[in-house]
Amino acid sequence: MISAQQPPFPNKIQKVMDGQTEEEETCEEQCDSENCTCSSKHASSSAELGSDSPVTLKILQNWVPRISPYFDKEHYTYVGHQIVIQESIEHFGAVVWPGALALSQYLESNQEQFNLKDKKVLEIGAGTGLVSIVACILGAYVTATDLPEVLENLSYNISRNTQNMNMHKPEVRKLVWGEGLDEDFPVSTYHYDFILATDVVYHHAALDQLLATMVYFCKPGTVLLWANKFRFTTDYEFLEKLGNIFNTTILAEFPESNVKLLKATVREN
Secondary structure, three states: OEEEEOOOOOHHHHHHHHOOOHHHHHHHHHHHOOOOOEEEEEEHHHHOOOOOOOEEOOOOOOEOOOOOOOOEEEEEOOEEEEEEEOOOOOOHHHHOOOHHHHHHHHHHOOOOOEEEEEOOOEOOHHHHHHHHHHHHOOOEEEEEOOOOHHHHHHHHHHHHHHOOOOOOOOOOEOOOOOHHHHHHHHOOOOOOOEEEEEEEOOOOHHHHHHHHHHHOOOOOOOEEEEEEOOOOOOHHHHHHHHHHHHEEEEEEEEEEHEEEEEEEEEEEH
16 A cells, blocks of 8 residues: 655766666657657656555755866765765666665655654665765664675775774675575574665666565565656556565655655555
């Protein structure tokens, strides 16, 4: 049930960073208005999921321009702390995407609603680590996870931005969606208060494994916060599948970035 509540990059990456994907570009050139299945045609259907409109927000410019010899370092400010993020053009997971900015901003602005202090937080698909770093600053016990090839940059960013702060020491671990969950994260040992995910849904082949991973970690009492830029038909199909399994609420929308922020919890029998 879904309700609504109150620098250069390679060409492919650059198009997505600019808000245009290959599917959207093809759509502009080839699709007619009746048969097009791109994400823009699904905006009205997502609005029909609840009777009330979610909060409409704009991603603030928390990015801080700096004169630096390194094009791959970005400076942000959240919760009164300057955060320096090193990006990599080698992997999609090593770039700061709009969903990470949206969720970081929302966590900062809604600390009473989502109090992370001394809570156990797992981020899946942590990427550059920005959201995990913000969660650490807000006082959480954070485990940041991603694919093996992303972990070096993820670990660097988290260590650099948390090592001299009075906070719980974050952990960085490998997590391949749907693989080895029972062995690496046995339910008898690992229980998380919050699962965080940003821009983990896009045009890739592991969406079923991602959903299975969310189901595995979301137990009674766990809150899943997922922010995503909606680009493809498959993004909305994933949203529908999520709503068929969890109690799902659209907390906020960021129309200028096509980002939706959702909360999901396990259904009570």
